[in-house]
Amino acid sequence: MLITFLYLVWSLVPVLVAVLFSFNDGRSRTNWQGFSMRWYYGDPLRSVWHDASLHTALTHTLLLGLLATAITVPLGVAMALGLDRWRGRVPSGADVVVLISFVLPEILIAVSLLFVVTVVSTPVGLGTSGQVIGLVTYQLAYPVVIVRARLLTIGSDYEEAAVDLGASPGGAVRRVLMRMLVPAIFASAVLVFADVIDDFVIVRYLSGDSSTEPVSVKVYNTARAAPTPALNALTTLLLLASVLAVVGGYLLYRWFTRGEKEAGRLDVFTGEA
Template sequence: MSSVRGPVAWFRDPWRRPRILAGITVFYLVWSLLPVLIAVMFSFNDGRSRTNWQGFSFRWYWGDPTRSVWHDASLHTALLQTLKLGVIATVITVPLGVLFAIGVDRWRGRLPSGANVLMLISFVIPEVLLAVALLFVMTNLALPIGLGTSAQVVGLVTYQVAYPAVLVRARLATIGKQYEEAATDLGASPLGSLWRVTMPMLMPAIFASTVLVFADVIDDFVLVRYLSAGSSTEPVSVKIYNTARAAPTPALNALATLLLLAALAAVVVGYLVYRRMTRGDATGADRGLAAFAGEA
């Protein structure tokens, strides 16, 4: 009997090797990563061109005495501003999101339901709309916060707080209430059962949300551009945008590569810590990277 080939064979045996889907996946990965790899490659170009390869060199990282990332003060400022915004916004956002998730999970009524809906709106509201609204608030109201780092942090926290809230709420739904109830039956106070039982079980989701928020903040462009107060508060994304329109050098590629390495380092460290936290947990460690990606 001749074997059936093509789509009909897949429908009859859906568990056979999906060659077409695998090919589409490989094509997507190559198409997505190729521009990034090209940009990284030209950060090591020996010449000033960003399109013609002229030899391998670290000139634009530290070799050029005036325009390399190591020697250009404006590039220093942009990189430090990006990392500063990432750390400050993450440190503020994650605890707020965790507290919000726990509060909404335990509070019943129309008010918490409405707060939950408003929090979820941040997933669908255009970032540019939020940036313009915050710009009007900062410039038209008599607030102690002016444009610059403070305004950028407020905007980033406002936009990012939904991520840890959603991740922690999902983890709470998975855990259930039986562990806290058991701790309470054994004599623990409600606050003690929350702190000593629930919080340790929430740590994988908390840490995954920390990595997600940090990686997203250092890559943000719209909010930080609208709320910046000049070149001294421009992060890497805005610096690249403003400089790319006027005779750029591969130093911009080097700067973007350093930012990419920072984001990758955050993800790798997050994955390793997640593995350590979920060691012995069949729902976490056994699935490895897939579980971490699911949390984040």
Template structure:
């Protein structure tokens, strides 16, 4: 599973154009090649910028909405809540190509006010990302229970105060995990980004890599893939670090390994 990723990382530092024969260590495809390196290729810059902006916006929109929806479904006692919980699992089991084609039909025929490109891509990414946030947050809510909120209410806290000062801090691990999951899912998405793209101006990194491999592939794509791999690892490390600092501040005193293990379990 890790072999193709390892090969892409290693050959991003290859001195020649070959992607199978090692020709010496070099930063040629990172910075040195005037027109084809990651630093100088404007098409790669545009794709990377599109992917990062789309992933950050999706993360900032889908995570708060998903957490709010999870809290509402967990605290809502009506029978409709059970059906809504099952409904949130539909995007997780729906083939992505079906969702991409469906969203394309919706934005092309029903909601024509949403143009294809970044607006449609953003709505599409938020649509499928929210389910992951709801599942992760609801799992955390079930493990917390209602005792802390009820104790806060008994001590005179309002419902909003109990939510802000008690429930949200307890949900912090799930929220951090949701941020990382949504970011990783969005920046890695190919199908929905491809269906809802309006052309080269809205190409994301996966779409750009696919197009370049079929036409004019260069080793700079390895450098771009390596950059994304290390970005995802950095996001995971930052998330685990923030959680560890939060736990120490709260007096938990857990080690980085235990925090990372819980973070990974929440992500799964």
């Protein structure tokens, strides 16, 4: 218990301090000078709302999160369904390929994708398109693993019962199985979105001009150049988006799994059960 408490303090206190100084009235990021919303919208030049570079970084980060999630989750669900029904030696190798992003360092994947984009002749270039493809490649394993875990808990009985009652195989998947997979799909979407908006390595290597720099890259580029608390405000807004996504996803998960045994457990939500 003590170790857990110390870990939480060590992890959360710096974050809370950074959030606190995003409301500082002065330019200092170490000396408290009064509460203010100056760095969110009050300062006409340097606040997140008025500074074009900060505003662009935040909107681009959220755009990457939405695009990557919208592409990754359907692909992951389809791949999980395919692997679940695929029999033979080949699926075992496919499972290894799917999980390869958990094994390979992210920087290796980023450098490899950078090589493909810049050297090999492809319609994909640096910037938003390259970043989205890189993020989808790296994040695809999450929905596959979570949905397959859900498929194992569901089993084949419901699908077989639907076929026995007259549904076609495709109709059984669409009208029965997919509805039971909704909690896992929501969990996948939340985890992918939260991880994408925090990503640094892939988006850093595949970014183009300054308009495609997300928050993580913006913080890295300006952290040593005497930044103002506007940088704290920018990261606080990103933190808020991540927290809202996780809380909203968890509440939706509990709603869709109401009535199931141990529906409120967080380990089920994350696919670890």
